[in-house]
Amino acid sequence: MTGSQRPGGHRLTLLAVILTVGTGAVDAACFIRLGGVFSSVVTGNLVLLGYAISGLLVDVALHTVVAVGGYISGVVVGTSITGPPKEDMPIWPVRVTMALMLEFVFLILFSAGWVLAGGRPAGIVAFAVLAFAAIAMGLQSAAMRGLGGHAALSTTYLTGTLTGLVAAMLVPRESGRLDSRGMAILAALTTGAVIGSLLVVNAPAVYPVVPLVMLGSVIAAAVIRRARESADSS
Template sequence: MPTINSAYPRRFRWTTTGPPRSSDRQRRGRELMAVVLAVNSGATDAIGFLALGGAFTSVMTGNMVLLGVAVAGADGALAVHAGAAIACFILGCSLGTRIAGTPRPDDPVWPPAVTRALAVEGVVLTGYAVGWWLSGGHPSGQLQLSLLVLNALALGIQSSTVQRFGVAGLSTTYLTGTLTTVIARLTSGHRLRDVTPSVRTLLGLIAGAALGGLLAVRAPVWAPLVQLGSLGTVLAAAVAAIQPAPDRDRP
């Protein structure tokens, strides 16, 4: 019985046959889309940290540390923000798994369920963006907390959805493991090109955080466009890649 890893290479389309070169091209397309999703993660985390109460929306280990610090310092507001972000991220992970499912040996490069789950993430981020704009880009109080948990919910969905690809080490949110893998492989003699996809994802995270953070501070009304634009790009690419499956009943 083939394993998940032995089912690769896969293709960035929803049919079951195709030339190897097409498969390679579609895998590269998926890697590029992972970078764009990392941009979304970086921007969302930066906006959450700078403008939504000082908590993260995807780095849950960081929030666990913040929760501990808040308890030690009797900082009730930080404890509520960090705890709420953790809870909603968990909820998002569960929802993303329910929608996207788990890897299957016969999966194409980009399973249709991935697009459906990312579309749900888009709905959540749109709701957040509306709330952000209604506040003029300066949310406070209960609205600030509400927008934080919507962002955490969205990235929870994204985190578990990417697991559907079944590719070891592929992540667009929690990237400490990705960084560790890059360093370990380079140290053990692998070439830079062997870790290029992971490096690109890390750079995408940094770029997203820089852009999202800059806009959150300098031009807050525009900040959600980084998130909506990056996720929208991925969804548009996924929809554009859909090709009708061949009719097997036709001669």
């Protein structure tokens, strides 16, 4: 049974797509304005770190270290909140929402620094803003790993998603269906990057609205859903 075929799978896919749009927007901003690094693509950052070390490029090395360190910190904190996924957990546990709420706090810090710097953070402010973005992405990655029922869903690091999608095209599954969830998430990442890039370049003061609205809407949907389930069970 694929992710979209599980109970609540379509709703889960929609929430994942919304989160991934925000991921694309944040990564685009970090690449364009924060040292040419990414907030969630850690493997790419490690390659950049190797390049920086080989050429003694201190500035590039510092940006990659901040990005990777921030991401790892977010994963550590996020995992401590969600705990390991279990088969008997609800698809969207309360702890996942808690981790995303903490991510929202760091996105607010990221946005505040971004706006105060006029969309062009520099010096120590740039490193702080980059760290906030990377921590936020690490928290989101950990939150998605905390989904119940072994949902196996990512909204940040997507190389595995692309690999699985290509493999499914070459070796169709028994159901004969392509991984529609994977296709939607990859498209969402690109869409978020396009929107984010356009706003970073042309309307930097407005840009933070995109990741904040994407994440905020997912949190709101999760909270409303939880409230309804509690009301129905009472």
